[in-house]
Amino acid sequence: MILATTTSTYDTGLLDALIPPFSTRTGVNVKVIAVGSGQALAMAARGEADLVLTHAPEAEARFMERGHGLLRRRMMYNDFVLVGPPTDPAGVRRSSDVRKALASIQRSGSTFASRADESGTHMMEQKLWYSTGLEPPSGSSYLETGQGMAATLRVASQKRAYTLTDRGTFLAQKHVLDLEILVEGDPALQNIYHLIVVNPENGPRVNVDGAKSLARYLLGEKVLRQVGEFGRDRYGQPLFIPDAELYSEP
Secondary structure (H helix, E strand, O other), rough: OOOOOOHHHHHHHHHHHHHHHHHHHHOOEEEEOOOHHHHHHHHOOOOOOOEEEOOOHHHHHHHHHHHOOOEEEEEEEEEEEEEEEEOOOOOOOEEEEOOHHHHHHHHHOOOOOEOEEEEOOHHHHHHHHHHHHOOOOOHHHEOOOOOOHHHHHHHHHHHHHHHEEEEHHHHHHHHHOOEEEEEEEOOHEEEEEEEEOOOOOHHHOHHHHHHHHHHHHHOOHHHHHHHHHHOOHHHHHOEEEOOOOOOOOO
16 A cells, blocks of 8 residues: 655654554555655545645645545644754844744845745745745745755755754754754644545545555554654654544544
């Protein structure tokens, strides 16, 4: 079966910890495809994925409204952070308001690196830009990478640019980056992950029974305890906080 998910769950190594025990226990081979949330949902709508784990609540709601998903359940959350060069040319360090920080970045003419890939992170970035009353920067000060989060962080580090990232991927990649967390803690930066079982009417290859089985496993108490501890030994803090809804059939 196919699990379409975000690059953040893949790049942090979380799925490497969670999926193999399920396959060993059930004999079900799970192929993980890590793309942006928008791409994962598009795959599922075409019947090319069985289960989706994404962090784009508004796009997920539209997916469900169109009948593409059988059920959607919250699994966990972490948060987005605004990172940038240690010199902080826009002067946003320790700001508690990410919108004001983005406005300062634009006014200062500082460089911003965007995933520009319709991922959940990109959707959040766009939402935050427009909530400032401003459009994103243009021209050479706005780098559109079209790549995943880890690759975009490396571009930002090389170009001494700011970028928006989920905390987990940043912590996992921090050792190779010349970037610091400059803005964090704004309630607008909460990053919620949902599991969606794909509607088998989307295509004949959809393995709905396998998707339900994996969803039940991922929302189980044992796995959620693993999620709550994942990353603590290496980074001093968990990369994700379990906050799951009980699995139940509609």
